[in-house]
Amino acid sequence: MKLIITIVQDDDASDLIDVLTDEGFRVTKLATTGGFLKAGNTTLMIGVDEKDVDKILKTIEDKCKTRDQIITSPSPVAGATGVYVPYNVEVEVGGATVFVVDVDKFLKI
Template identity: 75%
Template sequence: MKLIIAIVQDEDSGNLVDVLTESNFRVTKLATTGGFLKAGNTTLIIGVEEELVDKVLSQIEEICKRREQIITAPTPVTGSTGLYVPYPVEVEVGGATVFVVDVDKFVKI
């Protein structure tokens, strides 16, 4: 048995959970926050048999596409005035960070 931990953007999580549950995978959804953009994301925990890992990964890849997004990053004004001016920056978001780990023991009570 394998445990898949997938960190995806909130924007993609609803569609991904729907697709996974329609394929009869059990999914636990956790609200999390990313460190880089300090934005909300979703961590999905999925337990599957080893032969089904590739199917789950392909569904994640199908739904969670990378895309460009404009964010407003604070940029310091010259000197040490402590003044920051919002400055638009284009960053790549989306996709997924996925961990697949072995499960030593699985118990359902």
């Protein structure tokens, strides 16, 4: 048995969960926050048989596409004066970070 831990952007989570549950997989959803953008994301934990890992990974890849997003970031204008002027920065968001780990024991009590 394997445990797939995947971190996806909130915008992608609902569609991914719907597809996985429609395919008969059980998904545990955790609300998490990313460190770089300080924005909400979703961590999914999916316990599967080893034979299903590739199918799950393909589904994640199909549903969680990367895209560009404009964020506003403060920038020091006058050095040490403490004056900040916001400016727009384009960053890539979306996609997924996936960990596949072995499960030594699985119990459903």
